[in-house]
């Protein structure tokens with residue numbers, strides 16, 4: 001991004017990033033521009049007959065008017081923090097290590113999410129929204145999900161079988177609120193930043209639909225499901241690496257119950273989840289919604305954990321005699 | 324064979340002409356004016372056959388040109404203008420309906436890499452009819468100057484069959500009017516499907532580009548003065564060219580896959596304009612979605628495309644604004660048309676008593692605007708070849724006398740077809756590696772004025788003869 005803005009003529013280069021090798025043209029044009037800029041300027045000024053009439057001081061003065069190589073570009077939306085490419089790399093590395101060692105620390109997860117949400121993936125997500133009527137509506141409305149926008153009191157008053165009430169009960173059980181989501185800050189394109197924010201804000205709805213807790217295990221299961229349905233690389237990384245770092249009993253539960261659930265639900269999923277206007281279907285019957293989307297309800301994770309825990313305790317209390 | 328010839332001959336007149344030109348397109352009319360303009364060749368008897376109704380339509384155009392710019396337009400080079408001037412036709416051109424543009428802005432739909440060409444008087448936009456009408460006027464003028472041996476222009480007449488005289492092996496063209504003409508030299512200016520080439524069994528090699536060129540005449544929103552600029556955006560579906568005319572008119576050639584061409588041509592006028600504006604600005608992903616919408620739910624297209632354009636334009640700085648063509652405001656009703664695009668090149672341009680000129684010999688992708696220009700250079704070369712052999716006392720119809728035309732034009736045309744084809748291929752891909760390499764190439768080229776001048780020189784100033 002930055003390399004481009006210093007070459008005035010390629011200022012529109014963000015388009016480039018739709019390619020898989022999105023960074024190569026940037027690098028290449030920067031390199032060409034860099035190697036050729038002096039000779040080009042000299043050639044141009046010779047052609048225009050300007051050089052002869054100028055003292056070397058003038059030339060130096062003129063050169064200093066050229067934009068400095070490192071100036072932070074302007075913000076594209078209020079929360080935006082534009083980063084240099086090397087900063088993005090550094091953010092990715094530190095947040096990946098941090099998230100692996102301290103998955104409980106939200107800041108690492110958030111940063112990792114943003115630094116892996118590189119434009120090609122976000123653009124694909126946006127493309128899927130553009131191809132869908134509801135998706136387009138969401139892009140136009142730019143809804144922001146908060147406890148006020150959802151009106152939690154209203155959700156609490158909905159009949160028990162509704163999606164809104166299910167979501168409300170889930171929030172209550174897990175002790176969280178829609179306001180805990182951190183705003184997107186590091187994604188450079190304003191619309192893509194919204195797409196990522198939307199993805200992030202919808203995450204809890206999947207939890208609620210599947211009734212999965214926000215424990216590490218539940219998180220991994222939902223992330224895996226997200227990766228399969230939305231193709232967000234960060235979610236996939238979580239699904240692959242995070243299980244390396246949890247207790248064996250948890251891992252077994254994931255591999256035998258929740259990964260198969262994620263795979264079959266994702267395979268049967270009838271609508272691209274980014275194109276679900278969750279806010280507008282709060283009053284829908286939750287089972288009907290699951291059917292419509294093709295998502296089944298997996299076994300209750302909290303319940304399974306409780307049973308496993310009790311078994312373990314029972315085992316510790318009176319260890320069975322060795323056969 | 325003799326009997327059949329005899330049989331038809333009894334119906335119509337049995338004529339003889341030194342030269343018969345088939346086709347009254349730009350190439351055929353130029354060929355005719357040039358022959359009649361040449362002091363060395365003008366005494367030859369010469370007939371032009373055209374199936375369409377050209378004398379009255381071209382006369383109407385000349386006497387009372389339409390209010391809007393017609394949809395068939397070409398970009399012509401200074402070399403072409405010089406030649407039309409030399410044969411006395413350029414003075415009849417309606418200059419107010421042409422536009423010189425010395426600046427063409429080429430940009431890449433996937434990467435935004437841009438390349439600007441500028442060179443004084445690089446090219447001129449002109450309606451095909453403007454060229455043809457002025458050639459027609461020149462022919463009328465020449466005929467009035469030489470009333471004894473005028474050009475015999477027969478329009479509304481189709482060549483239905485070509486045979487060879489069994490004794491002399493001169494070609495005989497059978498006309499839809501029933502007449503037949505035996506000729507010393509048959510010149511095929513009869514376009515891409517050339518019946519003359521087929522008659523001579525000259526193989527034409529090449530391939531269809533899986534693209535159609537959608538053409539139309541439109542008008543830009545009045546956005547203050549901008550120096551006339553040509554725009555060409557290379558999209559993976561094919562290039563989109565916007566070419567300037569006076570009074571904010573523009574002519575487009577939008578090359579797209581056949582299915583998309585059908586969709587674009589069937590859109591409502593308004594939706595088409597919005598889609599065009601979108602195609603000159605938005606990203607490929609957005610365009611792909613809009614194309615789907617245009618196909619499946621065209622009634623929604625305008626609103627959605629306007630929304631995307633609004634977003635795009637809001638984020639544009641004044642400096643970036645310069646890198647895109649102005650917004651188009653309206654389309655001339657019924658001005659949309661579409662033409663299949665193909666590359667083809669005849670193995671030979673000449674045979675005993677026969678020569679091929681213009682699209683009959685070669686067709687190319689319009690992205691470089693060279694088709695008609697190549698045909699003009701063919702005419703120039705063929706006429707000077709004929710002049711030389713006449714001066715040397717050769718039989719102008721013999722293959723021996725015609726060969727220098729082929730050897731002069733074939734290599735040049737072949738190189739041009741090849742270069743245009745390469746550009747087409749490089750830009751019609753979405754392969755990331757090629758996309759990257761071409762941006763690198765374009766960025767490098769744009770930074771080295773010398774190379775660019777060379778390219779512009781190649782395209783616009785190359786003279787056809789030494």
Ligand SMILES: Cc1cc2nc3c(=O)[nH]c(=O)nc-3n(C[C@H](O)[C@H](O)[C@H](O)COP(=O)(O)OP(=O)(O)OC[C@H]3O[C@@H](n4cnc5c(N)ncnc54)[C@H](O)[C@@H]3O)c2cc1C
Pocket residue numbers: 345346347348349350351372373374375396397398399480481482483512513514515518536537538576662680681682683689691692693694695696697698
């Ligand atoms: C979309 C598009 C954009 C283009 N843009 C450019 C450009 O910017 N610059 C450029 O230089 N070129 C351009 N071209 C190419 C250019 O239009 C052609 O090269 C040019 O028109 C060819 O002229 P021609 O006289 O050889 O053939 P044509 O124009 O095809 O003329 C052939 C004539 O022969 C007649 N004919 C055929 N068969 C018979 C028959 N049996 N009996 C009697 N008459 C017959 C036809 O009626 C026709 O009038 C473009 C082409 C397309 C399709």
